[in-house]
Amino acid sequence: xxxxxxxxxxxxxxxxxxxxxxxxxxxxxxxxxxxxxxxxxxxxxxxxxxxxxxxxxxxxxxxxxxxxxxxxxxxxxxxxxxxxxxxxxxxxxxxxxxxxxxxxxxxxxxxxxxxxxxxxxxxxxxxxxxxxxxxxxxxxxxxxxxxxxxxxxxxxxxxxxxxxxxxxxxxxxxxxxxxxxxxxxxxxxxxxxxxxxxxxxxxxxxxxxxxxxxxxxxxxxxxxxxxxxxxxxxxxxxxxxxxxxxxxxxxxxxxxxxxxxxxxxxxxxxxxxxxxxxxxxxxxxxxxxxxxxxxxxxxxxxxxxxxxxxxxxxxxxxxxxxxxxxxxxxxxxxxxxxxxxxxxxxxxxxxxxxxxxxxxxxxxxxxxxxxxxxxxxxxxxxxxxxxxxxxxxxxxxxxxxxxxxxxxxxxxxxxxxxxxxxxxxxxxxxxx
Ligand SMILES: Nc1nc2c(ncn2[C@@H]2O[C@H](COP(=O)(O)OP(=O)(O)OP(=O)(O)O)[C@@H](O)[C@H]2O)c(=O)[nH]1
Numbered sequence: 347x348x349x350x351x352x353x354x355x356x357x358x359x360x361x362x363x364x365x366x367x368x369x370x371x372x373x374x375x376x377x378x379x380x381x382x383x384x385x386x387x388x389x390x391x392x393x394x395x396x397x398x399x400x401x402x403x404x405x406x407x408x409x410x411x412x413x414x415x416x417x418x419x420x421x422x423x424x425x426x427x428x429x430x431x432x433x434x435x436x437x438x439x440x441x442x443x444x445x446x447x448x449x450x451x452x453x454x455x456x457x458x459x460x461x462x463x464x465x466x467x468x469x470x471x472x473x474x475x476x477x478x479x480x481x482x483x484x485x486x487x488x489x490x491x492x493x494x495x496x497x498x499x500x501x502x503x504x505x506x507x508x509x510x511x512x513x514x515x516x517x518x519x520x521x522x523x524x525x526x527x528x529x530x531x532x533x534x535x536x537x538x539x540x541x542x543x544x545x546x547x548x549x550x551x552x553x554x555x556x557x558x559x560x561x562x563x564x565x566x567x568x569x570x571x572x573x574x575x576x577x578x579x580x581x582x583x584x585x586x587x588x589x590x591x592x593x594x595x596x597x598x599x600x601x602x603x604x605x606x607x608x609x610x611x612x613x614x615x616x617x618x619x620x621x622x623x624x625x626x627x628x629x630x631x632x633x634x635x636x637x638x639x640x641x642x643x644x645x646x647x648x649x650x651x652x653x654x655x656x657x658x659x660x661x662x663x664x665x666x667x668x669x670x671x672x673x674x675x676x677x678x679x680x681x682x683x684x685x686x687x688x689x690x691x692x693x694x695x696x697x698x699x700x701x702x703x704x705x706x707x708x709x710x711x712x713x714x715x716x717x718x719x720x721x722x723x724x725x726x727x728x729x730x731x732x733x734x735x736x737x738x739x740x741x742x743x744x745x746x747x748x749x750x751x752x753x754x755x756x757x758x759x760x761x762x763x764x765x766x767x768x769x770x771x772x773x774x775x776x777x778x
């Protein structure tokens with residue numbers, strides 16, 4: 347087994363003998379950040395099966411993997427690749443000291459930092475969380491601005507779901523103060539792999555889709571067996587790019603009456619203008635601007651303190667505010683709603699609204715996991731876009747509105763205890 351010395355960066359591990367001559371088909375531009383896909387999902391859903399599958403496929407990426415295993419340590423440092431397939435060069439970092447989301451400031455950041463010292467050896471990073479993890483804090487830590495020195499860029503959050511057992515897992519009550527991890531994992535997802543289709547009955551699948559949609563109506567659901575999926579649907583999706591095509595599509599699909607799809611696709615590759623970078627709660631030092639690798643942050647929202655507080659932890663973190671994952675969940679606690687406004691929004695008022703929605707739990711009792719939206723901003727002919735994950739958000743100018751589009755704002759909100767009417771009122775108030 348490959349073991350990492352305490353202070354030593356991880357070494358590249360050949361996955362199979364005889365792959366020295368292998369060259370990736372796709373080379374990362376040396377200037378670009380390394381994309382990171384976060385793979386989450388409840389216990390036994392098929393996360394490791396997915397990682398194994400990705401590593402065994404000939405996609406052209408050289409992939410480094412960070413696994414978060416409890417107790418036993420990493421289960422293996424290389425996978426058996428099916429005959430005839432090209433092997434990847436992988437790197438492994440074991441995080442065995444507790445849950446990934448609670449270790450982000452220490453082990454996780456060190457692991458990424460150590461890995462990035464060897465960044466010439468890989469093009470892509472996969473992170474597999476434990477089955478009980480809240481992916482929010484980890485995702486937020488990885489969501490960087492392109493210009494930042496961290497060198498990594500959150501690509502997307504993939505949640506693997508066990509089609510047979512998800513109904514029970516989503517509705518298992520937790521003691522007061524403890525989140526239902528399965529719901530939170532679905533809430534954060536860009537893509538759900540509805541796995542174990544080989545053993546799930548038709549009725550179970552229909553119900554599983556309904557349960558997932560009830561939580562995250564905008565998520566893309568892909569049915570899989572053995573986590574086998576077209577990798578172009580989950581790797582390099584760029585879900586967190588300001589001009590993300592997949593996110594724009596998501597917003598459109600969530601609309602009751604959709605925009606003209608031709609007009610939208612015409613905008614999808616237009617470079618965006620980031621207005622203010624990724625916004626974090628003032629004083630938290632959150633966001634990669636502050637969470638950039640190796641940088642110490644002493645704020646109360648440090649990533650070591652936030653995140654999952656499940657019963658697998660022997661320690662407790664105290665919080666003066668509620669946040670995603672911090673309270674008991676009840677059936678349908680987590681939902682999606684889409685706010686709409688046809689009048690132009692005042693950008694400053696809208697930012698104040700988002701600030702309070704994400705950070706001011708006196709004013710907004712909701713816990714917000716994700717925001718995605720297209721915005722019609724006053725005194726601008728441009729379409730804007732907002733994305734938020736956990737407690738970070740980013741507003742960007744994306745493109746001109748399509749000639750056949752009627753400018754208006756649509757904001758997809760995924761969160762817990764959503765007060766939909768009040769949210770719509772507050773959203774409308776941004777236009778006055
Ligand atoms: N029948 C069936 N079994 C599957 C499928 N995908 C994975 N499994 C099995 O389900 C079990 C759990 O799969 P893993 O990939 O280890 O799941 P995981 O999400 O990594 O599990 P944890 O690390 O415990 O959270 C293994 O025995 C897999 O072989 C599938 O599509 N169908």
